[in-house]
Amino acid sequence: MEPGRPDEELMLAYGAGDAAAFDALYARHKGAVLRYLRRQTGNTALAEELFQDVWLKLIDARAGYEPRAKFTTWLFTIAHNRLMDHFRSSARGALVSYEDDPAEDVPTDMPRPDQTAERRETAAQLLAAIDALPPAQREAFVLQQEGELSVEEIAAATGVNRETAKSRLRYALAKLRATLREPERT
Amino acid sequence: MTDPDLRDPNLDRAYRETPRDEPPLEVDERIRAAARRAVGTRPQSLEQRAGDERRRSWTSRWRLPLSVAATVVIAATLTVMVQEEDRRPRDDAGRGAVRLDTAPREAEQPAAPAASSSDAAGDRLNQLPAAAPAQPPAPAPAPTAPSVQPSGRAALKSAVAPEVPSPSAPAPQPRREERAFPAQPPAAAEPAPAAPAELEMRRQSTAPAAAPPPTASPPLAAPAPAPAPPPAAASAPAPALQSVPAPRPSAKAIQEMAPAGAASGSLRRDRNLGDRPDRASREASTSAVRSPEAWVEYIRSLRAQGRETEATAELADLRRAYPDFKLPTDLGGPGQ
Numbered sequence: 001m002e003p004g005r006p007d008e009e010l011m012l013a014y015g016a017g018d019a020a021a022f023d024a025l026y027a028r029h030k031g032a033v034l035r036y037l038r039r040q041t042g043n044t045a046l047a048e049e050l051f052q053d054v055w056l057k058l059i060d061a062r063a064g065y066e067p068r069a070k071f072t073t074w075l076f077t078i079a080h081n082r083l084m085d086h087f088r089s090s091a092r093g094a095l096v097s098y099e100d101d102p103a104e105d106v107p108t109d110m111p112r113p114d115q116t117a118e119r120r121e122t123a124a125q126l127l128a129a130i131d132a133l134p135p136a137q138r139e140a141f142v143l144q145q146e147g148e149l150s151v152e153e154i155a156a157a158t159g160v161n162r163e164t165a166k167s168r169l170r171y172a173l174a175k176l177r178a179t180l181r182e183p184e185r186t
Numbered sequence: 187m188t189d190p191d192l193r194d195p196n197l198d199r200a201y202r203e204t205p206r207d208e209p210p211l212e213v214d215e216r217i218r219a220a221a222r223r224a225v226g227t228r229p230q231s232l233e234q235r236a237g238d239e240r241r242r243s244w245t246s247r248w249r250l251p252l253s254v255a256a257t258v259v260i261a262a263t264l265t266v267m268v269q270e271e272d273r274r275p276r277d278d279a280g281r282g283a284v285r286l287d288t289a290p291r292e293a294e295q296p297a298a299p300a301a302s303s304s305d306a307a308g309d310r311l312n313q314l315p316a317a318a319p320a321q322p323p324a325p326a327p328a329p330t331a332p333s334v335q336p337s338g339r340a341a342l343k344s345a346v347a348p349e350v351p352s353p354s355a356p357a358p359q360p361r362r363e364e365r366a367f368p369a370q371p372p373a374a375a376e377p378a379p380a381a382p383a384e385l386e387m388r389r390q391s392t393a394p395a396a397a398p399p400p401t402a403s404p405p406l407a408a409p410a411p412a413p414a415p416p417p418a419a420a421s422a423p424a425p426a427l428q429s430v431p432a433p434r435p436s437a438k439a440i441q442e443m444a445p446a447g448a449a450s451g452s453l454r455r456d457r458n459l460g461d462r463p464d465r466a467s468r469e470a471s472t473s474a475v476r477s478p479e480a481w482v483e484y485i486r487s488l489r490a491q492g493r494e495t496e497a498t499a500e501l502a503d504l505r506r507a508y509p510d511f512k513l514p515t516d517l518g519g520p521g522q
Contacts, residue, residue, distance in 0.1 A: 022222075031207065034209050048210070055221075123201070126203075170192060173192065180196065
């Protein structure tokens with residue numbers, strides 16, 4: 001590991017042939033990328049397959065890498081694009097749900113956490129609530145959480161404008177807050 | 187950038203409680219292997235990687251100290267080499283100067299470049315016999331000068347030739363030479379019988395500092411700042427030798443004068459220098475500044491003083507320096 005070096009520097013070093021720099025980058029971000037893909041696909045095996053594709057794309061793109069943006073923005077852009085490619089080529093129709101952003105469509109079948117549940121249970125409830133979010137909102141929230149991306153960076157990674165990304169994120173947060181508050185009310 | 191309402195600490199905390207899934211090890215290895223293949227490095231096992239890490243940490247830890255140590259060693263070696271290199275020509279020049287500045291020295295005039303630069307020169311000049319006469323410098327250039335090696339030539343120039351001291355010319359007066367010349371008794375105690383008339387002539391040609399009586403002369407302690415024009419200086423009395431600017435005779439004049447100036451100081455110097463290890467360079471320098479005829483005269487003067495040992499040594503040097511030179515009969519040769 002090279003704890004002190006920024007991601008961008010590591011990526012440049014890898015592009016220059018430093019395999020250890022890639023190892024450091026990979027160790028730093030592999031979990032976030034995998035969780036993002038798993039949240040978006042809902043399938044562990046598929047997520048791992050896409051996960052490998054994402055990193056292989058990064059390896060292929062190493063020579064042309066230019067640190068014009070944060071490395072994680074670039075990394076999650078690759079992940080997002082790979083995910084879109086998968087949705088386009090699959091019969092799942094996820095692309096429709098990405099474009100069809102039901103802003104006010106608060107899921108009714110969202111699991112309600114038990115009032116006496118432990119925090120772990122709360123987390124599980126949250127995961128369930130995240131899974132129940134529309135894909136675009138879910139993506140915005142997961143990118144915020146896993147990638148530590150700002151609204152602008154989410155917009156860049158997902159190829160939408162800032163307002164769209166902001167709107168998606170705001171709706172996602174509102175729904176998740178509501179999900180977490182509901183048990184307290186009841 | 188990010189609105190506050192777009193971040194919920196409770197949600198952040200709750201999300202951090204969710205399982206932190208990681209890819210399986212085989213996926214890790216596959217991706218890492220692909221990354222290494224892409225940059226042309228061999229996949230490494232964990233042990234190899236740990237060993238590399240240890241080696242890298244060792245090299246990175248010792249890189250700076252080793253670099254510094256190597257730099258210091260190289261710098262010290264270079265310094266010693268440069269000093270040795272400097273000393274060698276200076277020794278040669280010193281030899282030349284000893285021979286060549288015999289006349290000025292005997293004329294109570296220190297060799298200007300030597301005296302003007304270092305305390306060593308001053309010390310050495312302190313040891314010079316004070317009563318030796320001077321001889322006006324001859325204008326002709328030294329005929330043997332071109333044969334002198336470059337370093338010796340530079341020293342020769344600074345010691346003898348220039349009428350005006352060159353600021354860039356080094357003063358060829360190393361400490362070693364200083365050691366080689368023990369304190370000399372005043373010339374009065376050991377008079378040079380070689381050429382009294384010449385002594386007188388040299389004294390007249392001495393710079394404004396034309397010497398007071400030898401016995402009253404204090405030792406030369408101060409470097410001579412600049413040479414004085416001999417003719418103008420001849421009549422000007424000098425209060426003390428310390429302030430005497432040293433006119434420098436030309437190489438030719440020195441060649442002629444050197445053997446004749448068989449003062450005891452010169453003799454001792456020659457003898458002492460003869461004990462040096464760099465005899466070859468000394469001889470080269472000597473032969474470069476002294477003609478065999480002058481040398482013969484010098485040897486004769488040694489014999490006239492009863493210094494047989496030194497005369498024999500000088501004769502041997504002469505033979506070595508001029509193997510083809512036919513020695514006169516009084517020096518053991520068949521005659522010229």
